[in-house]
Amino acid sequence: MSYQGNDHIPKEAFDWYDEYAHGLMDRRTFMKKLGTLVAAGYSMALLTSALLPNYALAEQVSFNDPDIKANYTTFESPKGHGTGQGYLVIPQSNNASDKASWPVVLVVHExxxxxxxxxxxxxxxxxxxxxxFAPDALYPLGGxxxxDDDGRAMQRSMDREKIQNDFVAAARFLKAHPLSNGKLGAVGFCFGGYIVNYLAAVESDLLSAGVPFYGTPASEALxxxxxxxxxxxxxxxxxxVNNTWPDYEKDLKAQGVPYQMHMYKGAKHGFxxxxxxxxxxxxxxxxxxHTLAFFNTHLLL
Known part of the structure; x- marks a missing residue:
């Protein structure tokens, strides 16, 4: 089961949630604004159930799936928080035990x-x-x-530079994994999209391919x-996010970076x-x- 449509929710509600989710609006103001829609005839239960995540809907692949093996593992991050932890998932199908190496992808959360x-x-x-491999930036605070509300507050309280260094350390850890073929990809969403852009910029040879979903670019200097x-x-x-794209594209063109951009019609942030x-x-x-095809093109030996 998953959400199939949201035409019954006014667009401004999604805009307010986006501001709230990114720290541009506090919860009290967000709920007050939703209250104006309740006064206009919308149900608060409908609005909050639509806007706030229900993670029971998000499982497409079970952790018990026999084709994969998932566990948590730690990595060293001397320039970050010292030690990080992430969710490592390794294929188990198609004669996986006989395969010497695999393409590897870092997955970066919001x-x-x-x-x-x-x-x-x-x-x-x-x-x-x-x-x-999906690291948890909140691991130093208990994970x-x-x-999401508490998670957002926790991440906001942390040193952003150390978080970035943790993801650099995680990328290096994954790239050097004994089962890695040495080709590292990264995909991230929202804040994670920014981190993918940052990883591509902070070290020229770290990534072999990056897929940022609705993420802002790294600093212009990088x-x-x-x-x-x-x-x-x-x-x-x-x-x-789209307002940042023209300048970013200009810089990518100036540097001769191979890139593709897909703009998905009618899609919201977080689609x-x-x-x-x-x-x-x-x-x-x-x-x-598009993501899988891109990784297959750039990460397979």
Missing amino acids: NRGLNPYIKDVARRLAKAGFIA YPGN RKNIKAPLLIQLGELDER HNDSTARYDKENAELAWQ
Whole structure:
């Protein structure tokens, strides 16, 4: 089961949620604004159930699937928080035990920690033939707390530079994994999309391919370092992120970076996340097909 449509929810409600989810509006103001829609005849229960995630809807690949093996593992992060932890998923099908090496993909969560949706994305990648590793930025504080509001507050309280260094360390850890073929991809969503752009910029030879979903670019000073091919995934209605694209594209062109950009018609910020009403099934599935094809092109030896 997953959300199939959201035409019954006014667009401004999604805009308010986007501001709230990214720290541009506090919860009290967000709920007050939703109250204006209740006064106009909408049900508060309908609005909150549509806007807030229901992670029971986000499992496409079970953690018990025999084609994968998932566990948690730690890695060293001397320039970050010292030690990090992530969710590592390794394929078990197609004579996996006989395969010497695999393409590897780092999966980067939104601004609220390693929630069930992101873990499922990692399992989907493993099901498709990639070793996937999804770090939890909140591990130094005990890990994802089980709900997005607390997770968002926890991540906001942390040193952003150390978080970025943790993801660099996680990328190096995965690239050097004994089963890795040495080709590292990265896919991320929202804040995770930014981290993918950052990983491509902070070290020119770290990534072999990056797929940022609705993520803002790295700082202008770092963009000159980008060499890895990028697949930029944007939703047509995501004005906040889309406003950063023209300058980013200009810099990618100036550096000769190979890139593709897909703008998904009618899609909102977060359209790939199948745990909320922002989910756009048709566009999400198409974007995922593009993602797998891109990784197959750039990560297979």
